[in-house]
Amino acid sequence: MIAIISAGIAPGLALLSYFYLRDQYxxxxxxxxxxxxxxxxLLVFPIMFIQYVLEVEGVFTSETLYTFVAVGFLEEFFKWFVLFFTIYQHVEFNEHYDGIVYGVAVSLGFATLENILYLFANGVEYALGRAILPVSSHALFGVIMGYYLGKGKFSEGSNRKKWILVSWSVPILLHSVYDTILLSYMNWKYIMVPFMLLLWWFALRKAKKARVKILDSRLS
Known part of the structure; x- marks a missing residue:
């Protein structure tokens, strides 16, 4: 039991620490x-319940539609909802990179509990694969969500609404693509590897841009 909990928590805390410590200022x-x-x-249980009901009731006849709505939309929208209504207006959210720190924290909270439950159900031998794919992908979706939410926070007028919209729509799209690759392709590894490399590149590029914006604002 201790081994499963440790294996379930470790990747989430490692990724959270990485992005937290990158906040240099x-x-x-x-x-x-x-x-x-x-x-x-805390989002894990209500979302799992909704997903279970949707699956049992056969609400979606299309696997692609189920993936987009019941997985990509539900998980990313509610993570965004928590981030927007608990952090967005907070006084500590005062720099662009802060959105990334809190976006990663919310996403990895979800991913970590989900990971622990999965390992309890299926065994600790899946820990490495879970760390490389589901946990890290949730972290990267959180980076992208937080980056655009920060962009909205420090924009003016119509640009603010645009970036807030992007902050939840892009992670939903990316998450849906991720799950579609897993579920729809027999040789999914050949597609998932370049997708994950592209996702890492995109998220780290956004994190770097957010840090540069902080430096520019301090120098100006």
């Missing part, structure tokens, strides 16, 4: 980051 309060992590974890 003004680290966010650890308590607030952990609170965001816990809020993300």
């Amino acid at each position: 003004e680290s966010e309060p650890v308590i607030l980051v952990l609170r965001s992590f816990i809020f993300g974890a």
Whole structure:
């Protein structure tokens, strides 16, 4: 049991620590980051229940539609909802990169509890694969969500609404593509590897741009 919990928690905490420590100018309060992590974890049970009901009731006849609505939309929209209504207006959200820290915290809270439950059900031998794919992908969706939410926070007028819209729609799209690759292709590894490499590149590029914006604002 201890081995499963440790294996389930370790990748999430490692990724959260990585993105947290990349905030070189003004680290966010650890308590607030952990609170965001816990809020993300609390989303797991209601979302799993909704997904179970949708599957049992056969609401979606198309696997692609189920993947987009019941997985991509539900998970990313509710993570965004928590992020927007608990962090967006918070006084500590005062720099562009802060959105990434809190976006990653919410996403990894969700991914970590989901990972622990999966390992309890299927065995600790899946821990490495889960760390490389589901946990890291959730972290990267959180980076992208937080980046665009930060862009919206520090934009004016109509641009603010545009970036807030992008902050939830892009992660939903990327998550749906991720699950479609897993479920729809027999040789999914040949597609997933370049997709994940592209996702890492895209997310890290956004994180770097957010840090550059902080540096520019401090120098100006």
